[in-house]
Amino acid sequence: MVVLAASIVSKSGRALVSRQFVDMSRSRIEGLLAAFPKLVGTGKQHTYVETENVRYVYQPIEALYLLVITNKQSNILEDLETLRLLSKLVPEYSPSLDEEGVCRAAFDLASAFDEAISLGNKENVTVAQVKQYCEMESHEEKLYKLVMQSKINETKDHMRKRVTEIEKSKNDRGNNEKAFGPLRPPNSFSDMSTKGTGLGGDPIFADLFTQKPKGLPSAPAPAPATSKVSGGMKLGKAKKTNQFIDSLKAEGELISEDTQPSGIQSGLSSVPPSDPIAVAIEEKINVTVKRDGGIHNFDIQGTLALQVLNDTGGFIQLQIENQDLPGLSFKTHPYINKELFNSQKFVGAKDPNRPFPSGQNETPLVKWRIQELDESSLPLSVNCWPSVSGNETYVNIEYEASEMFDLHNVVISIPLPALRAAPSVRQIDGEWKYDSRNSVLEWSIFLIDQSNRSGSMEFAVPATDPSTFFPISVGFSASSTFSDLKVTAVLPLREASPPKFSQRIRLVTDNYIVI
Structure with missing residues (x-):
């Protein structure tokens, strides 16, 4: 079988879509197409017509003809099979089977014809495969797009959180300036720099341990809701936050009306807790599962973060317990007494005279990783x-x-x-x-x-x-974790009675894919 050309022509002989598959002059193809309407008799039921050199195999499509031109040595059954495949492709790309509709879809139809016929021979493909080849879809491309979209979502979550933090910082600064005049920016602990041995170069703990300068008063408690100044600041914050949410919605993001706009997908909530001490325990799942069974990778990463509201509440130790699992390994912040943690499962500072940082930001103290998990x-x-x-x-x-x-x-x-x-x-x-x-x-x-x-x-x-x-x-x-890690007690180092504390435990998916 040798297909010379495939075309969609009007009954007047005008070629709407035409693809040539062998080395033949354009004038020769145009001459063959122009001769076709004269060879097709009216009222006849034939599906092909032959001349001295070529065979026309055709099928009426409403007011048009779908036409395949082959040499006379070609197998007529194979010619009809090729014509049948092309007839199924035409309505897939042209919704209306008239001259205007076919002309609009001419490029897509020509590409589909190229996928169905190669070098004059019919390819062993289905309609679905032809569409897939034309769209150039690939599994690797989709996986790459999912990974990129995941990174974009993480960036947007971080952006929401930063907007909330900036707005809160502005409000706190305004309260401080009204009460005490402008304050200098807080200094970092000298031994908590990201250089040297302070943080061990671990970016997850960077810029988290900060302390207010000595001698400066702490920020006053927020004014009651009836205060005109405080109320005005809250309204301004709400207005800016709503504008930010509206911009995200305009980009196509789905924002729930009853949720906070900050990045509360992980860590502590941006809403200040009522208890003086709050603990957030979170595990993130990264897993890639094969569609036919088996696991490509399975990894759990966990974090314990602490939030202390007042300056004096940081002189504490946390007692924790967890389930012993194979492949579970812990890593503590350099600020934490590792020997005390490993021997007694107490989270406490190396220097008992230095409190945990206080304020509205949470501080990661312990992180862990769980591997060696199977499909079960x-x-x-x-x-x-x-x-x-x-x-x-x-x-x-x-x-x-x-x-x-x-x-x-x-x-x-x-x-x-x-x-x-x-x-x-x-x-x-x-x-x-x-x-x-x-x-x-x-x-x-x-x-x-x-x-x-x-x-x-x-x-x-x-x-x-x-x-x-x-x-x-x-x-x-989920509201429970693989490690089942929890804080069982908060022990004061200077106060007589244990302080009140709350803890939030959750398991979330970071990247959970079936490939």
């Missing part, structure tokens, strides 16, 4: 089963949650091919949303607990390659 330790397993049937691909997705955790705000994001309309969801345990801009189907489950440890969803899209639905991204949070 996954909090949530996701399986995707795509199958092509006719012109549609049916996708069944199921989740199975571990008994270890109750998961909150679960979102399973499935990439889809470019669609003109939302996918057809046949059955779902939970809720779904279609993000048409990113072509992603988001499956949401508000809470996974003992009542719904497993669930499923089924949807259908036009026929496409099964790899299109990967990588799948998963997000959730």
Whole structure:
């Protein structure tokens, strides 16, 4: 079989789309196309017509003809099979099968013809494969985009947190200046510099241990809500924060109206706690699961952070306990007494006369890492089963949650091919949303607990390659951790009675992907 050219022509003989597949002069092809309308008789049911040198294999498409020109030695059955494939491609790229619609889609149709026929021979491809080749989709590209989007989201979270911190710093500075006049910026501990042995060069602890200059009074407590000055400052802050939220919404970010705009995805809440001492314990999951079973990587990173509200409350030690796990290793801040921590699980300063820093910012004191975990330790397993049937691909997705955790705000994001309309969801345990801009189907489950440890969803899209639905991204949070680390007591070093304290424990996903 040798295909000389493939074309879509009007009944007047005008070529709307034309692709040449062999070395032949343009005038020769144009002459063959111009002769075709004269050879097609009216009222005849033939699908081909022959001349002395070539064979025209054609199919009417409303007011147009889809035409394949071959040499006479070509196998007519193969010619008809090629014509059938091209006839399926035309409506995929041209919504309206008239001259105007075909002309608008001429470039896409020509590219599709090139993928279906190579050097005059029909390629062994399906319609879905031709579309995939034309769109140049790749698994590696999607994975790269997911990683880049994750970094963008982290940057935006950090930006929200910094905006809140800057606004709060302005408010505190205004209160200080009104009460005591302008203050000098606080000096850092001389032995807490990021150079030398102070912080050991560890960036996670950099710029966190700061102390107000000696002799300067501490910032006064916030004025009551009835104060006109305080109220005005709060209104100004709220207005600027709302403007920032509006700008994020304009960029397409989903911002919940009842949440704080700061980066509370990790660490302590930006809302000042009522207790004088607050502890935040957080673990982040980084895992890549293979679609056919097995784990590419599985890593847990945890942090214990402390927030002390007043200057005198920093003379304390924290007593902790945790579950012994294989692959669990701790790392303490250089400010912490490592020997005391390793022997008795007490978090205390090397110098008992130096308190923990006070203020509105949290201070990471201990971090840890858990490795050597296997697939049985996954909090949530996701399986995707795509199958092509006719012109549609049916996708069944199921989740199975571990008994270890109750998961909150679960979102399973499935990439889809470019669609003109939302996918057809046949059955779902939970809720779904279609993000048409990113072509992603988001499956949401508000809470996974003992009542719904497993669930499923089924949807259908036009026929496409099964790899299109990967990588799948998963997000959730939990109120318990793998290490089960917690603060059991806060011991004062100078006061008689133990101070009140609160602790917040959570597990969050940092990067949870099924590839």
